[in-house]
Structure formats: C-alpha cells, structure tokens
Amino acid sequence: xxxxxxxxxxxxxxxxxxxxxxxxxxxxxxxxxxxxxxxxxxxxxxxxxxxxxxxxxxxxxxxxxxxxxxxxxxxxxxxxxxxxxxxxxxxxxxxxxxxxxxxxxxxxxxxxxxxxxxxxxxxxxxxxxxxxxxxxxxxxxxxxxxxxxxx
Amino acid sequence: xxxxxxxxxxxxxxxxxxxxxxxxxxxxxxxxxxxxxxxxxxxxxxxxxxxxxxxxxxxxxxxxxxxxxxxxxxxxxxxxxxxxxxxxxxxxxxxxxxxxxxxxxxxxxxxxxxxxxxxxxxxxxxxxxxxxxxxxxxxxxxxxxxxxxxx
DNA sequence: ATTAGAATTAGAATGATTCTAATCATAGTG
DNA sequence: CACTATGATTAGAATCATTCTAATTCTAAT
Numbered sequence: 001x002x003x004x005x006x007x008x009x010x011x012x013x014x015x016x017x018x019x020x021x022x023x024x025x026x027x028x029x030x031x032x033x034x035x036x037x038x039x040x041x042x043x044x045x046x047x048x049x050x051x052x053x054x055x056x057x058x059x060x061x062x063x064x065x066x067x068x069x070x071x072x073x074x075x076x077x078x079x080x081x082x083x084x085x086x087x088x089x090x091x092x093x094x095x096x097x098x099x100x101x102x103x104x105x106x107x108x109x110x111x112x113x114x115x116x117x118x119x120x121x122x123x124x125x126x127x128x129x130x131x132x133x134x135x136x137x138x139x140x141x142x143x144x145x146x147x148x149x150x151x
Numbered sequence: 152x153x154x155x156x157x158x159x160x161x162x163x164x165x166x167x168x169x170x171x172x173x174x175x176x177x178x179x180x181x182x183x184x185x186x187x188x189x190x191x192x193x194x195x196x197x198x199x200x201x202x203x204x205x206x207x208x209x210x211x212x213x214x215x216x217x218x219x220x221x222x223x224x225x226x227x228x229x230x231x232x233x234x235x236x237x238x239x240x241x242x243x244x245x246x247x248x249x250x251x252x253x254x255x256x257x258x259x260x261x262x263x264x265x266x267x268x269x270x271x272x273x274x275x276x277x278x279x280x281x282x283x284x285x286x287x288x289x290x291x292x293x294x295x296x297x298x299x300x301x302x
Numbered sequence: 303a304t305t306a307g308a309a310t311t312a313g314a315a316t317g318a319t320t321c322t323a324a325t326c327a328t329a330g331t332g
Numbered sequence: 333c334a335c336t337a338t339g340a341t342t343a344g345a346a347t348c349a350t351t352c353t354a355a356t357t358c359t360a361a362t
Contacts, residue, residue, distance in 0.1 A: 029327095029340065048318085063342050068319070070340095086235050086288070087349085089318065100276055105285070113276035121291060125251055125264035130296035134256065137237070137290045140272060145281035180309065180358090199349085214311055219350070221309095238319085240349065 026077045034058055035070040036079060036094070045083055045091040045101070045110040085110065085139050100136075104144035111144070177228045185209055186221040187245070190231055196242040196252070196261040236261065236290055251287075255295035262295070 028036070038054045039046070046054070052067045071092055074080045083091040085103050091110065099112045121136055179187070189205045190197070197205070203218045222243055225231045234242040236254050242261065250263045272287060 027339090031341075061342090065320090065343075066341055072320095073340095082237075084235065084237050086233075087238065087241060090238060102276075102278060102282065113278055116275050116277070119275045124267050124270045125253075125291070126267070127253060127264055127291075128296040130299045131253065131293060132299055133291055133293040135292040137292070139288045140276070140278075140284055141286040141288070142282060142284040145279040148281045148283055178308090182310075212311090216312075216351090217310055223351095224309095 032070045039094040045093050047089040100138035102140045106147035183221045190245040196244050198240040251289035253291045257294050257298035
C-alpha cells in the first residue's frame with residue numbers, strides 16, 4: 001500500500017491538508033481524501049460510480065461530478081492511476097508501483113501483475129532511436145485461475 | 152501487408168465474395184471490402200469517422216452505422232484489429248501480426264512496434280498458475296523520434 | 303418469381319464523461 | 333475580525349462515441 005507521508009511545512013489547519021507526492025504538492029480537501037481513502041482500501045479497480053457509492057456511506061451528499069473532479073485531480077497529481085480496459089468505463093487504482101492489469105473475461109475481475117525486475121520495454125519492442133517512453137498501459141485479457149479451474 | 156487469399160470453393164457471384172481467414176469464413180459485401188481495403192492501405196490507425204471519410208470517395212452514400220457494422224464484422228472475424236488508446240475513439244488496423252502501439256503524445260501519431268522473437272508475456276508478469284492469456288493490448292505513450300529531434 | 307436471411311440505412315437512444323454556471327468554503331490580507 | 337480572491341462543490345445540461353431500432357433493400361437459394 002502506498003501511503004504518502006503527511007507534510008508539515010504548511011500548517012494543516014481545517015481542510016488544508018497536503019500530501020507531498022512525487023515532488024508535487026497536493027491539497028487534500030475532505031472529499032479528495034475520502035475518494036483517495038476509498039481507493040487505497042480497494043483492490044478491485046472500482047469505476048467512478050463504484051467510488052461514488054462507497055464514498056456516499058460517509059458523505060451522502062457528494063455528487064458524481066465531484067467524484068470525477070477528485071479522481072481527475074488525484075490522477076494528474078500522481079496519487080492514483082486511471083486504468084483503461086478496451087473502451088469500458090475508466091477504473092482507478094491506488095497501486096503506484098509499476099504494474100499491468102489482467103482482466104478475466106469470464107468473471108470480469110481485474111488484478112494487478114507486477115513485472116519482473118529486469119523488465120525493459122525498449123528491449124522487447126524495437127522503437128526507433130530517440131523515442132522517449134513516458135507511460136505504458138498494458139492489459140492482458142484471458143481467464144483467471146479460478147475460472148479456469150471451474151472449467 | 153496481410154492480404155488473405157480469395158477462396159474458390161464457394162463460387163463468388165455478385166456480392167458473395169469470401170475470404171478464408173484464420174479458419175473462419177467471412178462474407179465480404181462491397182461495403183465490407185471497401186472498409187477493409189481502406190484499412191489495408193492505411194498505416195495511420197484511422198477512427199471510424201476517418202474510415203467513413205475515406206470510403207465515401209468511392210461510396211458516397213455509405214453511412215456511419217454501416218462503417219461501424221463493417222468494422223465490427225471484420226473485427227469479430229479476425230480480419231482487422233481494434234485499437235484502444237486510453238478512452239479515445241477506437242482506431243482500427245489491418246496489421247494482424249502480433250504487435251503493440253506507440254502513441255506520440257506530441258504529434259498524436261500511432262505506430263506499430265513488433266516484439267522481439269523471444270517475447271513471452273507470462274515470463275515477465277507472474278500470473279497465477281492456470282491463468283490463460285487470450286489477448287494482450289499494449290500501448291506505450293511518449294515522444295516519437297521526430298518530435299524528440301525537434302526539441 | 304418468391305422467400306428467407308442478411309446488409310444497409312437514418313435517426314433515436316444510451317452511457318460515460320465533461321462542461322457550465324451558480325453557490326459555498328477557505329486561506330490569506332488588511 | 334470582516335473582505336476578498338481562489339478554488340471546491342454542485343446539479344444539471346451538453347457532448348461525443350457508440351449501439352440500438354425499425355424500416356428498407358439486397359442476395360442467394362428455392
């Protein structure tokens with residue numbers, strides 16, 4: 001679990017709690033924190049609607065627009081990752097380690113898979129000299145071990 | 152270029168031209184063939200709208216719905232591939248070789264990259280025993296060599 | 303010729319996401 | 333402590349790609 005550490009340089013009075021992550025400075029309002037907390041305690045890659053449902057148990061008045069705003073904010077500041085599977089609804093995850101997603105086409109579940117230590121994309125796909133890689137999005141589709149076992 | 156070979160077992164009278172691809176039997180109507188031809192002669196991963204524009208020069212009355220139908224048909228029969236980049240519009244390509252996509256975030260271009268001969272996904276991401284992989288969708292985002300050179 | 307089964311069509315419907323405009327809250331300033 | 337600028341939040345409208353619907357047309361096999 002990636003729990004960014006609390007910053008003390010700016011006094012955190014009222015809503016102005018901040019997290020220092022990857023060098024950037026993120027202002028965490030109560031809603032943003034709730035959205036982040038929901039995600040940090042989820043391993044199922046929820047959609048914006050899923051997150052809305054879960055956050056509602058603490059903040060019944062939160063709106064879908066706010067959830068989208070929070071997710072956008074958290075994503076652009078590197079606190080969470082947006083996950084895409086084909087053209088389905090965006091999903092989100094708080095696992096910031098380099099990883100890919102396995103999608104079971106039978107039960108629909110999405111699980112993280114972490115690369116071997118020596119994994120280097122440029123080594124396996126010959127990009128022209130000078131190509132700069134900033135981001136990889138890798139989705140593997142198939143049947144998970146549980147569904148395979150069920151035959 | 153992958154040009155599936157014409158089949159002669161069923162006499163191809165009128166519209167009933169067929170292509171034998173990967174063991175399945177695909178009926179190619181004129182629209183389907185035009186969509187396929189447009190795609191086979193494109194290397195820029197056009198969207199459904201791009202394809203509509205290009206096919207219109209030959210069939211001015213073709214509709215977007217038909218383009219979508221044709222693309223769907225060709226995709227499910229394995230003649231073309233649907234490409235997803237984040238949640239953007241679906242793109243299509245006729246390159247059936249195992250490959251991934253590089254997306255330049257500066258100029259927007261999408262290029263194919265082919266894996267090294269010894270590439271094996273299961274080797275780099277530790278999936279649980281029994282996991283079956285049927286499909287991989289890999290997108291690498293960054294800056295292409297042209298845009299990098301332009302500084 | 304007739305018929306059954308597809309293909310094609312225009313336009314409506316859907317569904318995820320983004321935008322808009324208004325309201326509210328906070329932090330910093332005098 | 334008021335005041336103000338900035339940003340957060342909201343409901344609902346708008347957008348956009350895609351899918352669906354229902355009607356029409358085409359084709360291939362009787």
